[in-house]
Amino acid sequence: FSVYRRITALGTPATIDDFLQPGIKQIAAGYVVYGSSTMLVYATRRGVNGFTLDPSIGEFTMSHSNIQCPPTGRIYSVNHGNYFQYSKGVQQYIQRCQQKTKADGGPYTQRYIGSMVADVHRNLIKGGIFMYPSTIDKPKGKLRLLYECNPFAFIMEVAGGNATNGTKRILDVEPTELHQRSSFFVGSKNMMEELEECLNLDL
Incomplete structure (x- = not known):
């Protein structure tokens, strides 16, 4: 979820403009992950905390204060089933992940469970990268910008990571519709920088 300041005057009906704001305008964001325990992760510009x-x-208690995403990790999360649908730059980055050795920070492990919340949560805590690229069949991407990409981009950036759609910082994208879709890459700073080197091949 995301929290924004409304654009229209208080006491008046909300309009579409209150919702079509770029992610950089968020003042808070969060998510809940369910598993062996139930955890709420909540971010403001002051930091990211887990409860x-x-x-x-029957209450949430702070268990993870001031979460910082490690600058690098050994986990990459992507749907390998779509490999040949991805751009050359994405394919090259996946190959780099597969070829990592101890000499260059590897070996990496691939973890993709089909739940973005769970995958990004793990990578936020342990370090890693999550990728949901556009494909030949879905050239605009699949994830929704406003309520899937933007919250995680905000959380990850506050925690020290990065997020992009492949050509532009996610938080700078100006939305034009509520259910606008986007390709999405988010994760540890150093891993994101290496990804962007590969994505330059697509420009």
Whole structure:
């Protein structure tokens, strides 16, 4: 989820302009991940904090304060089933991930469980990169900019990572419709920089 300041005057009906704001205008964002425990991750410009549900009292308690995404990691998350649908730059980055050795920070492991929340959450904590590129069949991407890409981009940047659509910083993209789709890459700073080197092949 995302929180924005409304553009229209207080006390008047909201308009589409209140929602079609670039991600950089977010003042807060968050998500809830369910598993062996239930965790709420909440970010403001002051930092990212995690709260775990304590079932004995029925409340969330802070369990992860001031979360910082490691600058690099050994996990890459992408749907390999679409490999030949991806651009040459994305394919090259995937090949680099597969070829990593101890000499250059590897070996990497591929973890993709089909839940962006779970994949990005793990990479935020442990370091890693999540990729959902555009494909030949879906040239505009699949994920929704406003309520999937923007919240995670905001959270990751506050935590020290980066996020892009492949050509532009996600938070700078000006939305034109509520359900606008986008390609999406998000993760550890150093891994994102190496990805962008490969994506330059597509320009």
